[in-house]
Amino acid sequence: MRRRWREFAIVRATVRTVREDPSGFNSEQRKGSSAAMRSDNQPVDDDTALRPAKYLNSIRVEAGNPTLDTIARSAGCGKSYVSEILKGHKVPSNEVGGQILRALGKHPDHEWHEMLAAARLAAAQARKSARPSADLAGQPGPEPVQVAPRRRWWLAAAAVTLIGSAAGITWNLRTVEKADATGTASTATCRWKVKWPSAGIYDNPTRTEDALRSERNGTVVGPYCETHYNAAEDETYVKVGTDLAADGVGWMRLNALKSN
Numbered sequence: 001m002r003r004r005w006r007e008f009a010i011v012r013a014t015v016r017t018v019r020e021d022p023s024g025f026n027s028e029q030r031k032g033s034s035a036a037m038r039s040d041n042q043p044v045d046d047d048t049a050l051r052p053a054k055y056l057n058s059i060r061v062e063a064g065n066p067t068l069d070t071i072a073r074s075a076g077c078g079k080s081y082v083s084e085i086l087k088g089h090k091v092p093s094n095e096v097g098g099q100i101l102r103a104l105g106k107h108p109d110h111e112w113h114e115m116l117a118a119a120r121l122a123a124a125q126a127r128k129s130a131r132p133s134a135d136l137a138g139q140p141g142p143e144p145v146q147v148a149p150r151r152r153w154w155l156a157a158a159a160v161t162l163i164g165s166a167a168g169i170t171w172n173l174r175t176v177e178k179a180d181a182t183g184t185a186s187t188a189t190c191r192w193k194v195k196w197p198s199a200g201i202y203d204n205p206t207r208t209e210d211a212l213r214s215e216r217n218g219t220v221v222g223p224y225c226e227t228h229y230n231a232a233e234d235e236t237y238v239k240v241g242t243d244l245a246a247d248g249v250g251w252m253r254l255n256a257l258k259s260n
Contacts, residue, residue, distance in 0.1 A: 048122035051115050052097060053088035059104045060086070066104070074103035076197035076217075081255065091119045093233045093253070095200050095211060120232045127231075191222035192238060192257035199256035203245050205230055205237035212244040220260050221252060 060066065068086075072079040076099055084090040085100065092100065097116050098108040200211030201221075205228040215221060224239035228251065235253055242250035 049091060049119045049126060050088040052091060052112075052119050053086055055112075055115065056086055056097075056100060056104065059101065059106050063104045071100060071103050075099040076199075078255070090234060091116065091123045093235060095253075123234070124232050190225035191220055191260040192240070192252070193260040194219045194221065194252075194256060195258045196256045199252055201240060201242050201244070201250040201252055202237070203250060205251040206232075212242060212250055215252070221257070222260070224249075227254065 060071070068079050068083055072082045075082065075096070077096060081090070081096075082100060085092050085096075094108070094113055094116055097112070101108050101112065194215045194217050197217050198214040201213050201215060202210075203212055221240040223241065226239040228237045228239075229235075230237060235255070237251040238254045238257060240250050240252050241248055244250065
């Protein structure tokens with residue numbers, strides 16, 4: 001009788017453990033996994049990457065601590081974007097950093113550009129090293145979560161919706177590709193309008209130190225749909241037409257444009 005009771009107690013303890021942690025991870029594994037998942041969302045804490053933000057904040061104090069609205073309006077940038085830069089969550093490009101610096105009464109010099117270049121490199125390295133480390137590579141992952149039958153109808157409906165959305169996206173992309181081949185429909189679908197007071201056109205989306213030209217607010221550009229993500233700047237660029245480039249193609253920051 002005692003033996004049966006002991007076996008029953010062991011079974012109950014096992015069931016309780018599984019209910020409390022159905023993933024099968026122990027506490028240390030959960031901590032490591034959670035830290036790995038959070039790391040990409042954490043602000044860059046490398047001192048080199050934070051130097052532009054610290055410098056801009058010191059200049060802001062010297063300038064009488066103007067509000068974010070004032071800085072953003074003078075620099076021609078979004079208020080939230082300026083806030084992210086001043087907090088050190090983003091490293092600005094040379095153009096945007098220069099606009100913010102000018103809004104604070106300073107002129108960008110060679111030392112400032114070198115500071116930005118070093119910060120972008122440090123931020124890129126920090127993001128790369130912040131990805132899930134190899135320490136968790138050899139550990140078993142969580143068991144697949146069993147879905148209750150009564151919820152499967154909802155998942156099926158969601159799957160149908162996603163498939164429909166994907167089909168629509170695919171159709172749109174094919175339309176754009178076909179339009180690019182003819183050179184007509186893309187003009188109507190992929191035109192952009194400058195929303196900043198001024199925005200630069202660059203010859204190469206990976207090297208944006210010097211702009212070919214600046215376009216003013218309200219200027220319509222295009223007609224291409226192609227984009228390029230610059231990881232060093234954490235910026236997305238969109239292809240536009242320009243007579244200043246040898247191939248007739250330039251690149252502009254997507255956050256400086258709006259769909260026309």
